[in-house]
Amino acid sequence: MQLRTIHILFFISFLFLLFYSCKKKESANDIQCGNMGWTNDSITYSKTISTIMLKNCIRCHSNSIKKGWVDLEGYDRVKKYADNHKLLGTIAHLQGFKAMPRGAAMVSQEDICRIKFWIDNGAQNN
Numbered sequence: 001m002q003l004r005t006i007h008i009l010f011f012i013s014f015l016f017l018l019f020y021s022c023k024k025k026e027s028a029n030d031i032q033c034g035n036m037g038w039t040n041d042s043i044t045y046s047k048t049i050s051t052i053m054l055k056n057c058i059r060c061h062s063n064s065i066k067k068g069w070v071d072l073e074g075y076d077r078v079k080k081y082a083d084n085h086k087l088l089g090t091i092a093h094l095q096g097f098k099a100m101p102r103g104a105a106m107v108s109q110e111d112i113c114r115i116k117f118w119i120d121n122g123a124q125n126n
């Protein structure tokens with residue numbers, strides 16, 4: 001094979017890799033949640049979201065542990081990850097995000113939908 005052909009082949013594989021590494025991330029719209037009849041009173045930060053965090057995330061993401069420098073204890077800190085899409089992305093195992101909880105079973109679809117509902121309604125401190 002000529003050197004020129006080899007160069008071209010390398011260039012094509014490079015473009016191919018570039019294309020695959022830039023594949024679009026999934027978004028919250030890819031999470032399927034039916035209408036569960038929830039309201040802003042039934043799904044709140046203090047009753048619902050903090051409980052899901054406590055059960056699944058706080059053992060690695062508390063004020064004192066902070067795995068990966070992520071702290072999910074307290075409204076302000078959870079809100080930050082709701083706003084940057086990483087809360088839903090990691091918990092729903094969306095493509096392009098790190099799957100959480102690390103090393104444990106995925107959180108139930110219903111709890112994922114509760115978080116989505118809370119975020120869709122403005123991620124309030126309620």
Ligand code: HEC
Binds near residue numbers: 053058070097100103
């Ligand atoms: C067993 C420990 C453990 C548990 C439980 C856990 N995480 Fe993590 N999490 C980690 C580690 C370690 C990292 C850093 C990972 C890395 O950088 O590769 C991390 C990183 C993250 C990040 C940052 C990802 C990024 O791309 O910057 C978010 C957001 C996150 N976790 C959310 C959660 C949520 C939400 C839960 C609960 C559903 C959870 N984690 C449960 C260990 C854990």
